[in-house]
Amino acid sequence: MPRFSPLRSGQSPLQRLQRGLLRLVHPLFGPLTAPLLDRDGPARLPELQRLREHFQTLNQDRPLTEYEFTVLDTELTGFSPRRDEIVSVGAVRIRNLRIDPNQTFFTLVRPRMDLPRLSTLVHHITPGEVVRAPRLEEILPDLVEFCGTSLLVGHHVGLDMSFLNRALRREYGAGFNTPCLDTMQLARAYEQRLWEGFYDQFNMKVSYHLPDLAEAFGLPAFTAHHALADALQTAYLFLYLVRKLFAMGQAGPRRTPSLRDLHRAAKPRRFV
Amino acid sequence: MAALPGEQPSVIIDFLQSTLPFSLLDQAALRRLAAHCTVDFHPAGSRVLVRDQTRPRELFVVQKGGVKLTLRNSEDQETLLDYRGEGGCIGELALLQNRPAPMDATTVEDTFFLVLPGDEFLNLIKTQPLVAEFFLRDFSETFLPRAFAEMRERHAALSCDSGLYLFSTRLAAMCARAPVCTCFGESIQMGAWKMSKHRVGSLLVREPSGRVAGIVTDKDLRKAVALGMDYAAPIETIMSTPVVTMDEGEVCFDALLQMMTRQIHHLAVTRDDEVTGVVTSHDIMVLQGKSPMAVFRDIQAQERLEGLHPISERIPQVLRTLVEEGARAGHITRMITVINDLILEKLLTLLLKEIGPPPVPFCWLLLGSEGRREQTVATDQDNALVYRDPGDPILQRAADIYLTAFAERAIQELVRCGFPSCPGEIMASNPKWRQPLTVWRNYFERWIMVPNPQEVLNATIFFDFRPAFGELELASALREHVARHAPRQDVFLRHLAADCLQTRPPLSFFKNFVVEKTGEHKNRLNIKQRGLVPFVDFARVLALRHGLAETNTLGRLRRLKEDGHLPEELAKEAGEAFEFLLQLRLVHQLGQVEDGRKPDNHVAPTELSELERQTLKEAFSVIGRLHGHLRDVFRLELG
Numbered sequence: 001m002p003r004f005s006p007l008r009s010g011q012s013p014l015q016r017l018q019r020g021l022l023r024l025v026h027p028l029f030g031p032l033t034a035p036l037l038d039r040d041g042p043a044r045l046p047e048l049q050r051l052r053e054h055f056q057t058l059n060q061d062r063p064l065t066e067y068e069f070t071v072l073d074t075e076l077t078g079f080s081p082r083r084d085e086i087v088s089v090g091a092v093r094i095r096n097l098r099i100d101p102n103q104t105f106f107t108l109v110r111p112r113m114d115l116p117r118l119s120t121l122v123h124h125i126t127p128g129e130v131v132r133a134p135r136l137e138e139i140l141p142d143l144v145e146f147c148g149t150s151l152l153v154g155h156h157v158g159l160d161m162s163f164l165n166r167a168l169r170r171e172y173g174a175g176f177n178t179p180c181l182d183t184m185q186l187a188r189a190y191e192q193r194l195w196e197g198f199y200d201q202f203n204m205k206v207s208y209h210l211p212d213l214a215e216a217f218g219l220p221a222f223t224a225h226h227a228l229a230d231a232l233q234t235a236y237l238f239l240y241l242v243r244k245l246f247a248m249g250q251a252g253p254r255r256t257p258s259l260r261d262l263h264r265a266a267k268p269r270r271f272v
Numbered sequence: 273m274a275a276l277p278g279e280q281p282s283v284i285i286d287f288l289q290s291t292l293p294f295s296l297l298d299q300a301a302l303r304r305l306a307a308h309c310t311v312d313f314h315p316a317g318s319r320v321l322v323r324d325q326t327r328p329r330e331l332f333v334v335q336k337g338g339v340k341l342t343l344r345n346s347e348d349q350e351t352l353l354d355y356r357g358e359g360g361c362i363g364e365l366a367l368l369q370n371r372p373a374p375m376d377a378t379t380v381e382d383t384f385f386l387v388l389p390g391d392e393f394l395n396l397i398k399t400q401p402l403v404a405e406f407f408l409r410d411f412s413e414t415f416l417p418r419a420f421a422e423m424r425e426r427h428a429a430l431s432c433d434s435g436l437y438l439f440s441t442r443l444a445a446m447c448a449r450a451p452v453c454t455c456f457g458e459s460i461q462m463g464a465w466k467m468s469k470h471r472v473g474s475l476l477v478r479e480p481s482g483r484v485a486g487i488v489t490d491k492d493l494r495k496a497v498a499l500g501m502d503y504a505a506p507i508e509t510i511m512s513t514p515v516v517t518m519d520e521g522e523v524c525f526d527a528l529l530q531m532m533t534r535q536i537h538h539l540a541v542t543r544d545d546e547v548t549g550v551v552t553s554h555d556i557m558v559l560q561g562k563s564p565m566a567v568f569r570d571i572q573a574q575e576r577l578e579g580l581h582p583i584s585e586r587i588p589q590v591l592r593t594l595v596e597e598g599a600r601a602g603h604i605t606r607m608i609t610v611i612n613d614l615i616l617e618k619l620l621t622l623l624l625k626e627i628g629p630p631p632v633p634f635c636w637l638l639l640g641s642e643g644r645r646e647q648t649v650a651t652d653q654d655n656a657l658v659y660r661d662p663g664d665p666i667l668q669r670a671a672d673i674y675l676t677a678f679a680e681r682a683i684q685e686l687v688r689c690g691f692p693s694c695p696g697e698i699m700a701s702n703p704k705w706r707q708p709l710t711v712w713r714n715y716f717e718r719w720i721m722v723p724n725p726q727e728v729l730n731a732t733i734f735f736d737f738r739p740a741f742g743e744l745e746l747a748s749a750l751r752e753h754v755a756r757h758a759p760r761q762d763v764f765l766r767h768l769a770a771d772c773l774q775t776r777p778p779l780s781f782f783k784n785f786v787v788e789k790t791g792e793h794k795n796r797l798n799i800k801q802r803g804l805v806p807f808v809d810f811a812r813v814l815a816l817r818h819g820l821a822e823t824n825t826l827g828r829l830r831r832l833k834e835d836g837h838l839p840e841e842l843a844k845e846a847g848e849a850f851e852f853l854l855q856l857r858l859v860h861q862l863g864q865v866e867d868g869r870k871p872d873n874h875v876a877p878t879e880l881s882e883l884e885r886q887t888l889k890e891a892f893s894v895i896g897r898l899h900g901h902l903r904d905v906f907r908l909e910l911g
Contacts, residue, residue, distance in 0.1 A: 098311060100311075101284050102306075220336045239312075240313055240382065243315045247315040247317070
């Protein structure tokens with residue numbers, strides 16, 4: 001199989017190049033560039049098309065408490081979006097900057113390929129468990145419906161999104177254009193602020209793995225590598241980081257930060 | 273809205289299940305409740321509730337982190353009211369009373385909350401009586417007695433069906449008939465006739481005004497016969513005065529204690545200051561099988577030192593009886609103190625008889641827990657000796673020789689009686705702690721005026737001294753000296769106060785007890801070091817600051833409250849918490865003694881019931897409040 005297939009999912013080479021370029025500048029302008037990066041045509045799934053239209057414009061200046069977030073996590077057979085597949089999806093809702101543990105989404109997914117032994121060792125999902133699980137195509141409409149017009153949050157969310165969008169494009173000709181927030185990036189920005197002003201600025205020992213961050217920040221711990229537990233863990237991390245990023249260096253009540261504020265705070269400092 | 277229902281994460285249910293009072297709910301109710309919970313986060317230092325402003329619509333349960341509840345006065349000074357650790361609730365008062373928050377709530381750590389809508393909470397209160405009881409409780413009024421009762425039940429396995437109520441029977445119930453009386457001027461013979469006619473062992477003697485002036489007992493008659501007194505002599509010549517009286521509302525236990533302390537056998541019982549009857553130690557003993565009185569009589573009856581040796585072995589049995597009958601730790605430690613004091617007194621009296629009178633008057637001092645009257649089964653000796661300044665070198669030498677021999681004998685005998693010697697050599701046999709009054713004064717002055725931190729801390733037990741035997745004036749002179757100087761020495765007091773703050777209970781205490789991580793006492797809690805000492809230290813430093821002579825911790829707290837140096841609420845809580853901890857330790861040690869082990873202070877939280885654990889947590893949380901008070905009083909802003 002050639003490395004670049006020009007005839008995939010109805011995209012022209014120009015579109016692909018554009019997307020590649022924009023993906024390069026993505027870290028500079030943050031996750032909110034997602035709608036701009038979107039060059040997909042109309043989606044064949046009404047629900048998906050509705051939310052794609054919704055995100056053509058987004059008012060970023062409302063306080064964070066007025067947005068809904070869906071925290072997502074997927075378990076995979078490996079890290080290559082080209083070769084590997086999703087085996088489990090978990091999601092939990094944040095509304096009013098509070099986790100709602102009763103609004104969750106969780107499912108196992110039956111991949112087309114055999115489950116690699118290595119991945120089973122990571123997430124403890126065995127081939128036997130996924131035999132009766134639905135295919136990814138079957139659960140995509142439900143997932144799209146669950147996410148709705150909420151913003152997406154994930155730990156290294158780019159990876160999850162590339163897997164999901166690949167499947168969505170294959171099925172419906174378009175992926176999520178929902179703006180995504182990456183807790184890993186937020187954590188990095190938070191750590192940088194913590195170390196600002198210290199001589200030893202670049203603490204190489206910081207691990208950005210989800211369980212390590214949870215332990216370092218003293219969050220309630222969940223089982224790692226279970227899609228729903230990881231989504232919950234990420235939700236706790238997200239709440240923690242959002243509040244801490246804006247609590248630093250000031251006391252007393254202040255106005256709730258807006259989405260734009262969060263975006264600004266999460267930018268890598270070198271480029272500010 | 274999700275077509276695929278997500279599974280309900282078990283975290284919430286798991287958490288609620290391990291948290292009082294939600295753990296009292298059944299599975300179905302728990303699930304319903306969990307379906308309404310959301311999770312919120314507040315970084316350290318956020319004000320969650322503002323007094324009189326926030327009207328909480330939700331109940332916050334701390335999932336991880338900690339919150340302090342404070343009051344702020346007009347000068348913007350904060351008073352710490354309470355801590356809420358993991359599992360603690362915030363906003364319940366305001367919700368229950370439907371009014372704005374009664375105090376400020378501020379996170380002291382990064383805190384995750386489980387948020388429960390107010391309606392759900394109120395609904396829970398309405399439908400679940402156990403939950404209602406938990407929230408509507410007053411720490412002291414429902415839960416503490418229940419915890420005591422539970423502890424008693426658990427430890428009363430060997431209980432004989434005594435059905436005796438030493439601690440609940442009032443004196444009124446003990447005197448069924450009116451006292452037999454006689455008047456001044458009646459003959460001895462007439463009195464004896466009256467006594468045998470009514471078959472009583474005692475006769476009250478009234479003045480012409482009707483007031484009871486004295487009492488005549490069999491013993492007095494015996495004496496009269498022995499002395500060959502004229503039977504026609506007026507009875508008042510042989511009566512004992514004054515008559516010790518007690519109100520009929522008092523319980524038998526107190527009467528017993530009173531008799532033992534005064535070394536008498538008869539008490540006049542009064543109602544509105546009118547004598548209504550006489551109670552004898554025998555009456556109470558009939559009520560009482562294995563009685564402390566029996567021990568007391570045994571001590572009294574000893575004429576030889578050897579006879580005293582086995583007596584202390586019987587104390588645990590006596591204590592067991594008391595615990596089963598519902599005595600609180602405050603009662604029991606007082607009882608131990610009385611018995612130990614009696615043994616000591618008898619021992620020293622016999623010793624004096626043996627080696628002759630001292631060249632100078634002296635006073636035997638008790639220090640530390642003995643000085644505070646808070647002994648338990650395992651009490652090391654902590655004592656010292658003060659004597660009057662001899663004034664001239666010859667007398668000084670005589671005193672030296674005599675008291676050295678006396679103290680060494682006394683310590684040996686005490687060891688034989690079952691009081692182990694002090695590993696730190698703080699005993700009267702050590703020449704350093706056997707000194708004339710002037711030297712003792714200098715000791716205390718040095719500790720107070722030129723405080724060297726380490727030295728002061730080692731000396732704290734001396735500040736709890738109490739006279740036990742001999743010339744009591746010497747001890748009171750010393751106490752007066754301390755009381756005069758200590759309150760003015762701010763540096764000294766601040767040293768002590770700062771030391772109190774060292775043993776702060778960490779916040780994570782509330783969910784998980786801080787237990788020993790390794791060693792012999794792994795997973796156990798040193799209840800003395802972590803629990804009792806902070807209360808003792810607290811009461812001591814305030815007592816010294818206000819020049820109180822009292823040494824008992826509960827007594828000190830009471831005095832401090834009465835004199836207005838301590839808020840009433842805080843004093844009450846501290847007293848109850850302290851007594852609960854004492855009780856826990858006592859029961860623990862009693863169990864060990866009965867199993868033939870050496871008693872220690874290491875309690876395993878896992879062996880306690882949930883209620884005991886909860887109460888223990890509450891008791892520990894009082895320590896934080898005491899520290900807040902100390903910080904305010906001494907302006908120690910040590911974070």
